[in-house]
Amino acid sequence: MLVSTLVLNGLVMGAIYALIGVGLSLIFGVLEIVNFAHGQIYTLGALALALLVGHFGLGFLPAAFVSALGVAVFGYILYVLFLQHIRKGEFERGIILTLGIGIVVQNALIYFYGATPQIVDTEFSFRDISFLGLRVEMIKAIAVGFAIVSITTLHLVLTRTRFGMAIRALSQNREAALVVGMRPAVIAAHAVVIGTGLAGLAGAVLAPVFTVHPLMGAPILFKAFAIVIIGGLGHLPGAVVASLIIGVSESLAGGLGSASLQDAAVFLVMIAMLQFRPMGLFGKGVRI
Amino acid sequence: MAAISMNSPWPPLRWFGLLAGVVILLTLPLWSPSDYITSIATLAIFFAVASTGLNVVYGYAGLLSFAQVGFWGLGAYVSALLVTDHGFSPWTAIACAGVVCVITSLAGGLAALRVSRDAFVVITLSFSLLLQLLARSWTSLTRGAMGIPGLPSPRILAGDTVLLDGNTASGFYWIALGCGALVIAATWWLLRSRIGRAFIAVNLDENLARSQGISVFLHQLSAFALSALIGGLAGALYVFKLGIVDPGIFDIYYAQMMLIIVIVGGAGHFWFVLLMSFVFTALPELLRLAPELRMILFGLVLIITIQFMPQGLGGYLADRRNRMLRRTE
Numbered sequence: 267m268l269v270s271t272l273v274l275n276g277l278v279m280g281a282i283y284a285l286i287g288v289g290l291s292l293i294f295g296v297l298e299i300v301n302f303a304h305g306q307i308y309t310l311g312a313l314a315l316a317l318l319v320g321h322f323g324l325g326f327l328p329a330a331f332v333s334a335l336g337v338a339v340f341g342y343i344l345y346v347l348f349l350q351h352i353r354k355g356e357f358e359r360g361i362i363l364t365l366g367i368g369i370v371v372q373n374a375l376i377y378f379y380g381a382t383p384q385i386v387d388t389e390f391s392f393r394d395i396s397f398l399g400l401r402v403e404m405i406k407a408i409a410v411g412f413a414i415v416s417i418t419t420l421h422l423v424l425t426r427t428r429f430g431m432a433i434r435a436l437s438q439n440r441e442a443a444l445v446v447g448m449r450p451a452v453i454a455a456h457a458v459v460i461g462t463g464l465a466g467l468a469g470a471v472l473a474p475v476f477t478v479h480p481l482m483g484a485p486i487l488f489k490a491f492a493i494v495i496i497g498g499l500g501h502l503p504g505a506v507v508a509s510l511i512i513g514v515s516e517s518l519a520g521g522l523g524s525a526s527l528q529d530a531a532v533f534l535v536m537i538a539m540l541q542f543r544p545m546g547l548f549g550k551g552v553r554i
Numbered sequence: 555m556a557a558i559s560m561n562s563p564w565p566p567l568r569w570f571g572l573l574a575g576v577v578i579l580l581t582l583p584l585w586s587p588s589d590y591i592t593s594i595a596t597l598a599i600f601f602a603v604a605s606t607g608l609n610v611v612y613g614y615a616g617l618l619s620f621a622q623v624g625f626w627g628l629g630a631y632v633s634a635l636l637v638t639d640h641g642f643s644p645w646t647a648i649a650c651a652g653v654v655c656v657i658t659s660l661a662g663g664l665a666a667l668r669v670s671r672d673a674f675v676v677i678t679l680s681f682s683l684l685l686q687l688l689a690r691s692w693t694s695l696t697r698g699a700m701g702i703p704g705l706p707s708p709r710i711l712a713g714d715t716v717l718l719d720g721n722t723a724s725g726f727y728w729i730a731l732g733c734g735a736l737v738i739a740a741t742w743w744l745l746r747s748r749i750g751r752a753f754i755a756v757n758l759d760e761n762l763a764r765s766q767g768i769s770v771f772l773h774q775l776s777a778f779a780l781s782a783l784i785g786g787l788a789g790a791l792y793v794f795k796l797g798i799v800d801p802g803i804f805d806i807y808y809a810q811m812m813l814i815i816v817i818v819g820g821a822g823h824f825w826f827v828l829l830m831s832f833v834f835t836a837l838p839e840l841l842r843l844a845p846e847l848r849m850i851l852f853g854l855v856l857i858i859t860i861q862f863m864p865q866g867l868g869g870y871l872a873d874r875r876n877r878m879l880r881r882t883e
Contacts, residue, residue, distance in 0.1 A: 300672050351861065357672050358618045362817055363860045369810060369853030377846040484806070488683060491676045499672060526691030533684045537665075540677070544668045 271400055272521040273514055278406050280513020281413040285468035286486060287493035287505040288417055289461035295437030295500030296450075296457035299352060299360035303344070303368035305487025307462050309480060310371065311337045311469025313379060316386045316478045326388035330412070330470040337466025338459045345458040350451060354440065368483075375480035383477035391474055409471035416464060417506060424502070433457055437500055492536045498546030507547060511535060571825075579731060583724030592723040593795075598835035599727075599734040600792045602828050604808075605815040606741055607784030613822035614745060615777030616757030618675050621662070622785045623809035624682030625655045629786030630793040630803045631689060634702045644708035648790040655786025656779050663778040667771060686804035701800025708794050726795055733791055737784055742824060744780070753777050754822075807849075811835075814852050816866075818859050823868025830867070 290304050301307075314333035318324040324332070344367065352360045393404040424430035435443040436453050444450065469483075476482065493512055497504025515535050520528030539547070579595075586592045608622045629651040636647035666677045689696045696702070707720030708729060719725040744750055755763040756773045764770055793799040815834050819827035838848040863870040 294672075298672075300675065348857070348861070356864075358612075359860055359864055361618060361672075361675060362813070363857060365810075365813070366853045366856030366860065369856065370850050373846040373849040373853065377844075377850065488680065492680065495669075495673050495676055499670065526687065529687055529691070530684070533680055533687070536677075536680060540665065540669060540673075544673075545670070546673075 268521065269518075272517045274397070274400050274402065275521075276514030276517030277510060278402060278410050278513070279517065280510035281410045282406075282468060282472055283486075283489055283493060283513055284417060284506045284509035285413045285464050285471075286490045287497070287509045288420065288502055289464035289468075290490045291494045291497065291500055291502055291505040292420075292433075292457050292464075293461040294494060295502070296433060296454050297349060297352070297360070298354060298357055298500075299349060299364065300357065300491075301461070302361055302365040302487070303371065304364075304461075304465055304490055305483030305485075306368045306371040306375075307337060307341065307465045307483075308469040308486055309375065309483035310340060311466030312473040312476075312478045312482060313375060313469075313480070314466070315470040315473040316384060319386055319388055319473075320384075326390055326408075326474070330467065333470035334463050334467035337469070338463030340466075341458050341462025342455065344462070345455050349458060350454065372480055372483065379480055381480055383479040385477055386474045388474045403475070405474045409475065412467060412471045416467060420460065420464075421502075429453075429456070489532055492532045494546075496536055496539045496546055498548040501546065501548040504546060504548035568825075583727050589723035592727050594836055594839050595832075596723070596727045596730050596795060598832045599730045600788050600795075601811060601815060601835050602831035603734045603737050603788040604785050605812045605819075605827050605831050606738055606824075607781040607788070608812045608816050609819075609821065609824065609827045610741065610745065610753070610784065611777045611781035612816060613820075613827070614750060614753040614757060615774055617671065617774055617778065619678040619778065619781065620675060620809055620813075621659070621678035621681050621778075622781060622812050623804060623806070624678070624685045625659065625782040625785035626789035626792070626808060627682070627685055627689065627804040628658060629655050629789035630799045631696060631702075632786075633790035634705055634793050634799040635695070637705060638702055644706065644794055648708075648787060651790035652783050652787045655782040659779045659782030660775065663775045667774055667778070682804060682809065686801050689801040689804065696801075699801060701798050701802075703798040705794055705797050705799070707797075708791070720794060730791065730795070733787075737787055738828070741780070741784060745824065749773075749776070757822075810849075810852065814856050818855060818866055820866025820868025820870070820872075823866060823872070826866065826868035826871075 286304065286308055290301055293299060293301050293304075311333050314336055315326075315329050318329035318332060319326060348363055348367065349360070352363065388405065390404045390408060394401045395404050395407050396402075397407070422430075424434055432443070432448050432453050433456070435446075436448060436450055440450070489512060493505050493508040494500075496511065497506070497508035512532055512535060516528050516531045519531035582595050583592050586595070604622060604626050607625070608619065611617050611619050611622075629648075632651040632654045633644070633647040636642040636650055637644055642650065662681055666674055666681070669677060690698055692698075707726065709716055709720055709725075710718040710729060710732075718729050720729055745753070752763070752768050752773050755766065755768055756770050760770050763773075789803065793803070811834065815830045816827055818834070819830035834852070838851070841848075843851065859866060865873065
C-alpha cells in the first residue's frame with residue numbers, strides 16, 4: 267500500500283516535471299540552446315497565477331490559461347530580443363545569455379514582489395479524489411490532467427501536422443531542413459513560445475501545490491536539466507520517460523529513505539544513467 | 555575564441571599597468587581609509603584567484619564549467635575540517651585541500667568529459683549542487699547548516715616573531731595577496747608553457763590538435779584539474795578569512811560572480827580577468843547597492859557583454875588594436 271501510494275505520487279510529480287522538461291528539450295532541440303532562464307520562466311507562471319487568483323479573484327482554470335499565455339508572450343519577446351541572435355555552435359553564448367536573463371528576472375521579482383513565500387488558495391484546494399483506491403489531492407490531479415492534455419497535444423502537433431514535422435526536421439537535421447526551404451527563424455520562434463508557455467503552465471498549475479516565491483525556479487530548473495540529460499538532449503519522448511523516472515525515484519527515496527535522500531535522488535539517477543549511456547536514454551551516439 | 559592572448563592588447567600599457575597594479579596592491583592597507591576597504595580588496599583577491607581557475611578551464615581549454623564553485627567550497631570544507639577535527643596547521647590543511655580537489659576533479663572529469671559539451675555544463679553544475687547538498691545533510695561530518703565555526707587565523711612566522719597576523723585586516727590582506735600572487739604567477743607561467751599552448755590548441759580546433767599528436771582528453775582533463783586546484787586553494791584560504799564555513803560557501807552567487815568576471819574580462823584574457831575581479835567586487839560595495847539591485851546590474855552587464863562584445867573587454871580591445879595595426883601597415 268505504501269509503495270503504491272509513493273509510486274502514484276511520483277508519477278504525479280513526474281507528469282508535472284515533464285511539462286517543464288519537454289519545453290526545455292524542445293527549445294534545445296530546435297535552437298541548440300540550454301535555456302538557463304527556464305526556471306525563472308516557470309517562476310513567472312507561478313507568480314502570475316498567484317497574482318491573478320489572489321489579487322484579481324480569477325478562478326484557477328482561467329488564471330492558469332492566462333498565466334501560460336502571458337509567459338509564452340514573454341518567451342516570444344525573449345526570442346526576438348535575444349535568442350534569435352545566437353548562432354549555431356555558440357552554445358556557450360546561449361547559456362551565458364539565458365543565465366543573465368534568469369538572474370535579472372529572478373532578482374527583479376525579488377525586488378518588486380518580495381522574497382516571502384506565499385500560499386495560493388484556489389477553489390480546488392483541500393479536496394481529494396480517489397484513484398484506484400488511492401487518494402490524490404485534487405489540485406495535483408488537475409495538474410496531471412493539464413500535463414497529459416498539453417503533452418499529448420504537443421505530440422499530435424509534432425507528428426501529425428506540417429508545422430510539427432518542420433520542427434522535428436529542424437531539430438533532427440538542420441542542414442537538410444534548410445535545403446528544402448524551411449524558415450528556421452519562424453520555427454524557432456514557435457518552439458520558444460511553446461517551450462516557455464509549457465514552463466509557464468507548469469508554474470501556474472504547481473503554484474497551489476507548493477508555496478510561491480521568486481527563488482522557486484532554481485531547484486526545478488535543475489530537475490529539468492537532469493530530465494533532458496537523462497532523456498537525451500532534444501529528445502521529447504525521452505524527456506517524458508526521464509520525468510517519470512525522476513518523479514518516482516524521488517518519491518520512493520523520500521518515502522522509504524529520508525528527505526536528504528529525496529533531494530539526492532535526482533543526482534544519483536543522473537550519475538548512474540550517464541555511466542551506462544553517456545548520451546542519455548535516447549540520445550544520439552555522437553559527441554556534439 | 556580566436557583572440558586568446560596572454561598579453562595586454564596595448565604593449566606600453568602592459569608594463570606601466572603591471573607596475574602600477576603591483577604598487578597599488580602592495581601598499582593598499584597603508585593608505586586605505588578603513589579596514590572595510592581592505593577587506594573588500596582581500597575578497598577581490600580571492601575572486602581573482604578563483605576566476606583565474608575558471609579562466610583556465612573555460613577561457614583556455616574551452617570547457618564552460620560550473621564546477622569552480624564546487625571546488626571552492628570543497629577546498630573550504632576540507633581545510634576547515636582538517637584544522638578543527640584533526641589539528642592540522644592552516645597551511646598544511648590548505649595544501650591538503652588542494653590535493654583533495656585535484657583528486658576529485660580527476661575522478662569527476664573522467665566521467666564528465668565523456669559527454670557532450672552542453673551536458674558537461676549541466677553535470678558540472680550538478681556536481682556543485684551535490685556538494686552543497688552533502689554539506690547540508692551529512693551533519694555528522696559537516697555539522698549541516700550550523701557550519702564549522704572557530705577557525706584560527708593563519709600566521710606567517712619568522713622564528714618566534716610574527717611577521718604577518720591574519721587576525722588583522724591588513725595582515726590577512728598581505729597573506730592573501732602573497733598566496734594569490736604565487737598561485738596566479740604559477741598559473742601564468744604554466745599557461746605560457748607547452749601545456750598552456752596545447753590547451754588553446756585543443757580549444758581552437760580539436761581535430762587539428764589531435765592530428766598534431768595532442769591528446770584532447772588528457773589536456774581537457776588536466777585543465778579541469780588545474781582549475782580545481784586553483785579554486786580549491788582559493789576556497790581553502792578564504793574560510794580562514796570568514797572564520798566559519800557553512801553550506802553558503804557553495805552559493806550560486808559565487809558561481810555567478812566568477813562567471814561574470816571571466817565573461818566581462820574576456821575568456822582567455824589573463825590580465826583583464828584579474829582586473830575585472832577587482833571591479834566587480836569593489837563596485838557594488840562602493841555603490842552600496844541592495845543585493846537584488848546588485849544582481850540585476852550583474853545580469854544586465856552579462857547580457858549586454860554577451861550581446862555586444864562576446865569576447866569580453868580583453869577580446870574587444872585586442873580586436874581594435876589588431877584593426878588599428880592593420881590600418882597603419
